[in-house]
Amino acid sequence: MAIHCDPAVTETVAPGSAKPSRLNVKVVFMGEIQGWAGRRELELELPPESTVHALAQRLLSLCGSGFAQHALTKEGAFQPHVAVFVNGVQIGRLDGTKTVLTEGQVKLMLLPMYEGG
Amino acid sequence: MITSLRGRETRPQTVHRPGAKRHETPASDWVPTTCRMCLVGCGVLVNAKDGKVLNVIGNPDSPVNRGRICAKGKSGIMNHYNPNRVMRPLKRTTAEKGIGVDPKWQEISWEEAIDTVASKMRKICAEDPRKLYLQTWGASQEFTTWLGVLRPAVGTPYVQTGVSPNCGKTVHSIQFLMAGGFHQEPDLAHCRYLIDCGTQMGVATREGFNHQVPDCAQARERGMKFVVVDPIGNNAASKADEWLPIRPGTDAAFGLGILNVLLNEAKIYDAEYLKHFTNATYLTGSTGKFARDPATGKPFVFDQSDGLIKVFDDPGVKEPMLEGEAEVRGQKVKPAFELIKARAAEYPAERVEEITSIPAKTLKRIAREFGEAACIGATVLIDGVEVPYRPVCLDWDRGPQGHKHAWHHTWALAMVNVVLGAVNVVGSIHSTDTASNFPVKKWPEAGQDGILMSSGSTHRGGGHFTAFPGRTPARPERWDLFELFPVAAHTRTLVPEVYKDPGKWGIDHKIEMVIHSPGNQVMGGWGDVRAVIDWYKSIDLVVGFAVEINETHELDDIVLPMCTYLEEGTFDDSSVYPFPAVAGEGVGVCQIQQKVVEPAEGIRTIGAVMTEIYQRAGILDQVYDALNHVKGMTPANALKPGECYSMDEVSDRIAKSRFGNDYGWEWFKENGVLVWPRTVDERYPGRFVNARIALYLENFIDRGEELKAVLDEMGLSWDLADYEPIPEWRPCDSFERMRRGEIDAIGVNYKLPYAYGGFGHANPWINELCNKLPRSYGVLINPRLARKKGIKNGDSIWLESPVKKVQAVAHVTECVHPEVVGIAGNAGHWAKGKPLSIGKGVNFNGLLPYGIEMVDVISSALDQCAPLKVYRA
Numbered sequence: 001m002a003i004h005c006d007p008a009v010t011e012t013v014a015p016g017s018a019k020p021s022r023l024n025v026k027v028v029f030m031g032e033i034q035g036w037a038g039r040r041e042l043e044l045e046l047p048p049e050s051t052v053h054a055l056a057q058r059l060l061s062l063c064g065s066g067f068a069q070h071a072l073t074k075e076g077a078f079q080p081h082v083a084v085f086v087n088g089v090q091i092g093r094l095d096g097t098k099t100v101l102t103e104g105q106v107k108l109m110l111l112p113m114y115e116g117g
Numbered sequence: 118m119i120t121s122l123r124g125r126e127t128r129p130q131t132v133h134r135p136g137a138k139r140h141e142t143p144a145s146d147w148v149p150t151t152c153r154m155c156l157v158g159c160g161v162l163v164n165a166k167d168g169k170v171l172n173v174i175g176n177p178d179s180p181v182n183r184g185r186i187c188a189k190g191k192s193g194i195m196n197h198y199n200p201n202r203v204m205r206p207l208k209r210t211t212a213e214k215g216i217g218v219d220p221k222w223q224e225i226s227w228e229e230a231i232d233t234v235a236s237k238m239r240k241i242c243a244e245d246p247r248k249l250y251l252q253t254w255g256a257s258q259e260f261t262t263w264l265g266v267l268r269p270a271v272g273t274p275y276v277q278t279g280v281s282p283n284c285g286k287t288v289h290s291i292q293f294l295m296a297g298g299f300h301q302e303p304d305l306a307h308c309r310y311l312i313d314c315g316t317q318m319g320v321a322t323r324e325g326f327n328h329q330v331p332d333c334a335q336a337r338e339r340g341m342k343f344v345v346v347d348p349i350g351n352n353a354a355s356k357a358d359e360w361l362p363i364r365p366g367t368d369a370a371f372g373l374g375i376l377n378v379l380l381n382e383a384k385i386y387d388a389e390y391l392k393h394f395t396n397a398t399y400l401t402g403s404t405g406k407f408a409r410d411p412a413t414g415k416p417f418v419f420d421q422s423d424g425l426i427k428v429f430d431d432p433g434v435k436e437p438m439l440e441g442e443a444e445v446r447g448q449k450v451k452p453a454f455e456l457i458k459a460r461a462a463e464y465p466a467e468r469v470e471e472i473t474s475i476p477a478k479t480l481k482r483i484a485r486e487f488g489e490a491a492c493i494g495a496t497v498l499i500d501g502v503e504v505p506y507r508p509v510c511l512d513w514d515r516g517p518q519g520h521k522h523a524w525h526h527t528w529a530l531a532m533v534n535v536v537l538g539a540v541n542v543v544g545s546i547h548s549t550d551t552a553s554n555f556p557v558k559k560w561p562e563a564g565q566d567g568i569l570m571s572s573g574s575t576h577r578g579g580g581h582f583t584a585f586p587g588r589t590p591a592r593p594e595r596w597d598l599f600e601l602f603p604v605a606a607h608t609r610t611l612v613p614e615v616y617k618d619p620g621k622w623g624i625d626h627k628i629e630m631v632i633h634s635p636g637n638q639v640m641g642g643w644g645d646v647r648a649v650i651d652w653y654k655s656i657d658l659v660v661g662f663a664v665e666i667n668e669t670h671e672l673d674d675i676v677l678p679m680c681t682y683l684e685e686g687t688f689d690d691s692s693v694y695p696f697p698a699v700a701g702e703g704v705g706v707c708q709i710q711q712k713v714v715e716p717a718e719g720i721r722t723i724g725a726v727m728t729e730i731y732q733r734a735g736i737l738d739q740v741y742d743a744l745n746h747v748k749g750m751t752p753a754n755a756l757k758p759g760e761c762y763s764m765d766e767v768s769d770r771i772a773k774s775r776f777g778n779d780y781g782w783e784w785f786k787e788n789g790v791l792v793w794p795r796t797v798d799e800r801y802p803g804r805f806v807n808a809r810i811a812l813y814l815e816n817f818i819d820r821g822e823e824l825k826a827v828l829d830e831m832g833l834s835w836d837l838a839d840y841e842p843i844p845e846w847r848p849c850d851s852f853e854r855m856r857r858g859e860i861d862a863i864g865v866n867y868k869l870p871y872a873y874g875g876f877g878h879a880n881p882w883i884n885e886l887c888n889k890l891p892r893s894y895g896v897l898i899n900p901r902l903a904r905k906k907g908i909k910n911g912d913s914i915w916l917e918s919p920v921k922k923v924q925a926v927a928h929v930t931e932c933v934h935p936e937v938v939g940i941a942g943n944a945g946h947w948a949k950g951k952p953l954s955i956g957k958g959v960n961f962n963g964l965l966p967y968g969i970e971m972v973d974v975i976s977s978a979l980d981q982c983a984p985l986k987v988y989r990a
Contacts, residue, residue: 030269030742030743031271031272031743032273032274035272069589069591070588077565079586079588080583083580088745088746089749093558093559096562097562109743109746111268111269111578111580112253112265112579112580113278113581114285114289115277115285115606116285117280117285
């Protein structure tokens with residue numbers, strides 16, 4: 001797995017009918033997750049009212065097998081070890097994976113892991 | 118929400134023994150802070166005058182210890198005034214490294230030290246952050262904050278947060294599975310039957326033991342039965358109603374034997390709980406996999422109310438079948454519970470006696486007593502809310518976890534609580550961290566198959582890899598072979614093993630720099646010390662923060678002096694165990710560590726040193742960005758790029774982000790401890806979490822099959838039998854050696870309440886205690902073994918393992934299993950910087966054979982049975 005990342009890669013996905021009501025979300029991959037995704041960030045247009053779970057499903061198809069293998073479950077949900085922040089707030093403080101995304105930024109990272117003492 | 122605040126008006130003299138002279142110092146002269154002499158983090162009050170520390174006592178405001186303090190905590194003063202303290206940065210001037218090799222230290226300036234580390238860090242971050250390995254445990258939570266943040270900031274996967282790579286191997290994983298929390302402790306306020314397997318919880322060890330000790334004593338006064346299952350008749354056994362000496366490495370058989378009595382003989386189990394809060398009703402085919410709905414992939418259950426097969430979460434399911442047989446698409450299927458019962462039936466008490474040496478009659482009696490005490494179906498009102506009452510707890514931790522088949526030993530024990538519905542309810546075992554509404558909301562979620570999915574402590578800036586659903590195995594890219602352990606929490610155990618031949622594993626990068634805390638990782642549980650030292654020797658730059666030069670520092674290239682906990686302040690609400698509250702207790706707690714006296718001249722705080730290193734390495738803004746997320750900073754308090762902050766400013770921003778502007782750093786410095794009321798669902802979340810426990814680990818089948826495919830590709834052949842959904846007992850290497858008569862005994866480690874790991878023996882007060890209590894530096898031998906080997910009490914003897922031979926003093930006692938040598942603590946130091954501890958006691962970890970064949974294939978726990986030949990010196 002290459003750990004290096006190219007300078008910020010921007011990918012606009014499926015503009016489709018370009019309805020003005022589409023949701024613009026920038027996904028930022030931090031730390032090891034950059035290596036898994038092979039990029040630092042990704043700009044997406046999503047349907048309004050998309051949830052964090054729906055974002056995971058979208059990333060499954062966009063970010064390749066390395067990302068899926070490390071960050072997602074077989075069902076395409078975020079693994080419990082992936083910390084998801086929506087506009088700076090961890091989704092555990094919101095509505096978990098059912099959190100509805102808003103315009104702005106989603107950051108994915110691995111927090112420092114507690115292992116023992 | 119914050120309705121209860123207590124602070125400096127508290128009278129510290131209340132902690133003194135009845136009858137003793139009351140303390141006459143005014144309360145205002147006592148500074149509230151947090152002890153850092155071990156992992157627990159008790160609240161303490163420190164009296165200082167003219168820059169000198171005079172006394173340390175327990176803080177009655179802290180629910181963590183309720184005013185009590187242990188010998189370790191008291192001796193913190195002597196650590197502070199350690200005559201062997203490192204006062205200046207040091208540089209090694211000889212390339213040779215190893216035990217007994219003089220590093221020829223040369224004092225250098227902070228400028229040179231920081232520049233050396235920053236240059237290397239800049240290079241590594243530009244090339245490949247995986248070349249950086251961090252060891253963060255020990256003596257200050259600042260390591261967790263300022264080193265741990267590099268994982269999200271720059272992307273190194275090597276942030277080893279435990280001194281011992283063996284700590285937390287299964288206990289945390291099982292807590293996430295079983296209860297959605299991080300650690301475990303009994304609800305001693307209500308428990309009526311406690312079985313303590315391989316830990317001295319409630320008596321001498323574990324998180325928050327300064328509150329558990331009195332709680333356990335009161336519970337015993339109230340009539341709680343206390344049974345200790347342990348090869349050693351230790352402090353816990355001395356307080357127990359019954360001590361059951363168990364043969365090491367047989368805990369799974371003990372757990373399955375208890376399950377057999379409960380499920381198959383006495384028929385005592387919480388059927389309603391199993392039906393609605395676990396996957397015990399999921400229908401399972403002959404392959405061990407669930408029968409699933411082809412359209413949704415969801416597991417089926419059989420609804421006895423109408424005789425129909427339905428998906429588990431069909432709202433129409435009224436009476437899911439727990440026992441019996443059904444048919445799905447022409448195939449016979451059974452609820453997973455039937456398979457668990459069948460496995461338990463393979464462990465009749467007579468077979469368990471052969472394996473464990475615990476008499477069959479005793480096992481049967483204990484199991485029935487325990488089951489009957491569980492009061493299945495009972496409820497109790499807590500603050501007007503009806504919650505289940507299951508006043509029984511089978512607690513376990515480090516003992517059963519330290520084995521080749523660690524997962525199966527500990528899962529079997531954990532299942533005893535689950536089948537009785539005794540998890541996170543009144544009187545039962547508790548996760549310390551399952552759910553909270555304040556100060557940060559955290560409730561575990563149901564994920565795949567309706568199973569509880571939680572990464573434990575994510576709400577307080579820490580994460581965890583979980584056993585469910587597990588990760589997809591792959592060819593390893595990491596030095597700890599993490600990819601080959603798809604359900605493990607961490608696999609640091611493997612690092613020195615990979616060093617032996619990185620190419621064999623396909624590892625394409627080198628570890629170029631290690632930065633470590635003073636946790637003394639060389640002695641910390643990797644086993645064979647030679648393998649650990651060889652790995653350290655291969656690293657270009659080893660940097661250690663030090664109070665004194667310990668065995669790990671002797672391998673350093675740069676030593677950075679650090680503050681004692683009395684010189685350094687930090688708001689780190691992730692560090693207090695058990696956070697955020699004692700099991701079941703009505704208040705949550707947050708307490709801080711603050712500077713009591715100025716740092717000694719020339720000493721800088723860890724945060725200040727690391728911040729400067731990051732600035733010079735060009736990564737400070739990345740660190741701030743990550744820290745803002747890890748600490749949950751609000752926009753107004755977020756650390757801004759390009760700025761520099763004092764550590765007090767950082768603490769203030771974290772505190773205000775967590776508790777609001779009225780509770781900043783100054784408030785905490787004044788008051789020390791913040792407490793707040795907890796709701797009933799926070800205190801007893803067992804039935805308030807809308808998710809099921811994966812009692813039957815179907816995912817282990819898939820992960821095992823996937824792992825086999827990867828290993829086949831690599832040309833490796835591992836025994837993967839442990840990747841099965843139900844516990845099974847399998848013997849470890851030492852058990853087989855004993856059976857074949859190749860060794861005399863199995864060396865087993867046990868903890869002392871006055872020493873912490875390999876830390877503390879150089880402290881004169883701890884050393885004095887150890888000298889006065891001879892078992893501390895000696896070893897325990899049963900009279901039967903002593904007679905056989907011609908050993909008398911006080912004799913000098915040899916303990917010879919396949920990797921090391923050490924001399925010890927024999928203490929002949931009935932308080933140890935006849936096939937065991939009991940070795941306390943982790944002494945046997947050799948570092949010249951710790952002169953008081955050199956040559957005293959036994960370095961237990963150093964006796965352990967090390968290698969991939971010695972680790973648990975599920976969790977990577979190293980087998981901690983030391984195969985020993987024992988003879989007179």
